[in-house]
Amino acid sequence: MRIGLLGTGPWAEIAHGPALAAHPDVEFTGIWGRRPEAAAALAATLGTRAYADVDDLIGDVDAVAIALPPDVQAPLAVRAAEAGRHLLLDKPVATTVTDARLVADAAEAAGVASVVFFTLRFDATSSAWIDEQAARDGWFTARAQWLGSVFTSGDSPFADSPWRREKGALWDVGPHALSVLLPVLGDVTALTAVQGPGDTVHLVLRHDGGASSTAALSLTAPPAAAGMTVELRGTTGVASLPERADGPVPAFGNAIDALLTAVGTGVPHPCDARFAARVTELLASADPV
DSSP, X not given: OEEEEXXXXXXXXXXXXXXXXXXXXXXXXXXXXXXXXHHHHHHHHHTSOEESOHHHHHHTOSEEEEOSOHHHHHHHHHHHHHTTOEEEEESSSOSSHHHHHHHHHHHHHHTOOEEEEOGGGTSHXXXXXXHHHHTOOOEEEEEEEXXXXXXXXXXXXXXXXXXXXXXXXXXXXXXXXXXXXXXXXXXEEEEEEEEOSTTOEEXXXXXXXXXXXXXXXXXXXXGGGOEEEEEEEETTEEEEOOOOOSOHHHHHHHHHHHHHHHHHHOOOOTTSHHHHHHHHHHHHHHOOO
């Protein structure tokens, strides 16, 4: 499959670009970015072509992978879908409910496949654990903590991201928490949010399966306090999310595989644009802005 990459930032360099370049079933057609010099440099590193015009790249591919801020990603995803291109997107797919629904609607109207890269859903160890817990009944409650030090450690490649500084942990790591809790406990029927220090936010959720859960999210945690935890409790006991075995490149490679399978079978992936739109709806309901 011919796939082009839109975006040249840290995540494009760390995950999207290397995975596309290494995938045996992908013809990595080229890269477009808002900064032409960055697109040229990344394309040279990855052995592909830099495009000056985004529509030229969309016209040359079967699918686009997008590693751009969500407010830039959403309209480009709609544009690509309307051109008949399959979508490999990043979370959050958008930061407004309207934009997220437009992406999902455009993909469905065009009959193109979509996969959204919720990282844990494509990490081999994490995804197997999520599937195992989703197959079990009797969950009573869960707690999730995504406590990052992106803005306090001084060494994160994402610290200079304007959209992360504006939207905070709710929108950056909140999608990760929801991507684990929803397939195990069911959709959310009630949600309450309480602001903590910095960009920290605490969510309390009621799920349609009957369980409740909490999520603590932050990008401003002290480095010594940072960490990620998911713990489920129910009739079968306690289950904790294992540490990820692989880095982002293998995980994104699995997302590429998922897109290829969705295209080949016509069966939507569980992490498609419609699921991502639901995640956006929940995050928007928790956002005090």
